[in-house]
Amino acid sequence: MRTPAFILVLTAVAAALYFTFNFVGNDYLFFAGYVVLQYIVLATAWNILGGYCGYVNFGSAGFFAIGVYTTIFFYTVGQKIDTLMPDWLIAPMKLIFPLPLPVLIVLAGLVAGIVGLGMGYLTLRLRGVFFAIATLALTVVMETFIVNWSFVGGSRGAYVIPPNEVPIFGNYIHFLFALMLLLVVIALTSARLIERSWLGVGFATIRDDELAAEASGVPTLRLKLVATVVSGALMGMAGAPFPYYIGYVEPASAFNLSYAVNSIAMPMIGGTTSWVGPLVGALLLGTLQQVATVTISSAVNLLIVGLLLIFFVIIAPRGIVGLYQDWFGKSRKGAKP
Amino acid sequence: MANSTNSITVDGIDAAYGAVRVLENVSLRVGSGETVVLLGTNGNGKSTLMKCIMGWVRPTKGKVIAEIDGEKHDLAGLTTEQIVDLGIALVPEGRRLFPRQTVEENLLLGASRPKARAHIKTNLDFCFETFPRLAERKGQLAGSMSGGEQQMLALARALMLNPRILLVDEPSVGLSPLLVARTIDAIGQLKTHFNLTVLMAEQNFTQALRIADRGYVIVHGKIEFEGNSADELNNNDLIRQFYLGM
Structure with missing residues (x-):
């Protein structure tokens, strides 16, 4: 399928989902669905570096939090224009602020992408488990930084009050849900584009044999930096609407371990070699977690992840996509366009 | 000059x-x-x-x-x-192909060097001409070929760099004596052809x-x-x- 057609189909599915939820009429569906969609974006983003290049990033929570705190930063700036800006700037700034959420998402993507570039330069010369540890360490550094930065709330946390109503969508959660659907479409389209381009082939050589790739002149460091930037930017974009969703953010919730763990577990369970894997994994695991939250307790979520991960590592190391290919004999050669 | x-x-x-x-x-x-x-x-x-x-x-x-x-x-x-x-190419020990990429993709990846990209077509044709086996199997995954074929591919991949x-x-x-002899011959021929x-x-x-x-x-x-x-x-x-x- 060509990319425009793919986007069209994806958008149609997204719209159908939105209208079905709207038809059912229970807003809880939107709240729960938002979280699942957010995980689809996170898992897809993680997979660009972790699945395609084979570099396991334990810092997903950090990038997510960068998105969260970019929103909080600009929100706070908007709140404090009168005290922050010189007099002549106040009037024009009041026209711009508060920034609309879509703009915040783009800004969050930029900031997270830049941080991704920096992190890449610092850590991408490390391989395997050392890289994973470095990304985890960087997340801790970022969290410490945020905890001590009182402008964005520090360890007290920050409140973001979403407007009650928005034009067209009505209820604000409908708007957030629609935005997240859009992000899912963007994330999946980018992942699929990468997978089928030379970028994807280059990434795969890094995963398969990085030294051989270097000897063949594949610009490995540059490719890895591209992967970190794209992956980081998407994670940041997924985090940007979060304060509006949750209303109150503190560092421990923005840097929550569950983001790091889920964004690794979901692609692993779904399958890491194609864009379908993270999607399937996130849908399955995310929905399961939402059901468990309602029926049992949200504390059981990480347990579910752990059990499923063990199950899949043993029974189906190539994930659900791998299982499907084994059963239906669709190898990569046959599936190639 | x-x-x-x-x-x-x-x-x-x-x-x-x-x-x-x-x-x-x-x-x-x-x-x-x-x-x-x-x-x-x-x-x-x-x-x-x-x-x-x-x-x-x-x-x-x-x-x-x-x-x-x-x-x-x-x-x-x-x-x-x-x-x-600069134009120094290595055929690594144990071949180290990209096993999950096709033969043709392996070759094209070999031409990642900017100076080699200009000659990608001629070099590809030459590789397929020198190793007809690779041309027959260009759509096949590199990892699924025999050891001798893989060694030919590793050589061909290095040549795609247009090295000096x-x-x-x-x-x-990991090759049988006959294949060792063939591989060595191939290196000799390529050396002469590309100087x-x-x-x-x-x-x-x-x-x-x-x-x-x-x-x-x-x-x-x-x-x-x-x-x-x-x-x-x-x-x-x-x-x-x-x-x-x-």
Whole structure:
């Protein structure tokens, strides 16, 4: 399928989902669905570096939090224009602020992408488990930084009050849900584009044999930096609407371990070699977690992840996509366009 | 008009992995258009020397100078990417193809170097012409081919770089005697066609000497013997002692 057609189909599915939820009429569906969609974006983003290049990033929570705190930063700036800006700037700034959420998402993507570039330069010369540890360490550094930065709330946390109503969508959660659907479409389209381009082939050589790739002149460091930037930017974009969703953010919730763990577990369970894997994994695991939250307790979520991960590592190391290919004999050669 | 001298001079290098000393005061020279073989059994430092040239292992002492089209480059400060970009290609030990990519993709990946991209079509045609087997199997995954075919692909992939200097690390590993002979022949032919400068590390000395102009014997990280012709190497006591136990 060509990319425009793919986007069209994806958008149609997204719209159908939105209208079905709207038809059912229970807003809880939107709240729960938002979280699942957010995980689809996170898992897809993680997979660009972790699945395609084979570099396991334990810092997903950090990038997510960068998105969260970019929103909080600009929100706070908007709140404090009168005290922050010189007099002549106040009037024009009041026209711009508060920034609309879509703009915040783009800004969050930029900031997270830049941080991704920096992190890449610092850590991408490390391989395997050392890289994973470095990304985890960087997340801790970022969290410490945020905890001590009182402008964005520090360890007290920050409140973001979403407007009650928005034009067209009505209820604000409908708007957030629609935005997240859009992000899912963007994330999946980018992942699929990468997978089928030379970028994807280059990434795969890094995963398969990085030294051989270097000897063949594949610009490995540059490719890895591209992967970190794209992956980081998407994670940041997924985090940007979060304060509006949750209303109150503190560092421990923005840097929550569950983001790091889920964004690794979901692609692993779904399958890491194609864009379908993270999607399937996130849908399955995310929905399961939402059901468990309602029926049992949200504390059981990480347990579910752990059990499923063990199950899949043993029974189906190539994930659900791998299982499907084994059963239906669709190898990569046959599936190639 | 730049001349076309392409040589490698290794000047007194030491190399170590942590505390383990692997190379000690190794010097050798591969002159323009020569095929030089580096003979030695396992664990004597052949691959480490190759890695020193490619920039994966940094020598603790000494210098590696490459002369490309008459211009001298000190490889010490360069990254692997830059070294490859100069026109030095390595066929790594154990082939190290990209097993989940097709034959054609492997070849095209070999041409990642900017200067090679201009000649991608001619080089691809030449590779398919020289190794018809690869043309037949261009859509097949590289990992699913036989050892001999994979070695041909590894060679062809290195050629896609449009190199001036070709390093070949143990092309005979894991191949049957017949295939070893064929691989060595192929290297000889390619060398002539592209007018390459070749440094080949090998333990199969009878095969290697068929195409070598000169050679060095490396023992425990030191160059123990320098043979100025294939004959000299053939009749050398050290080699007899090491390979034939006489």
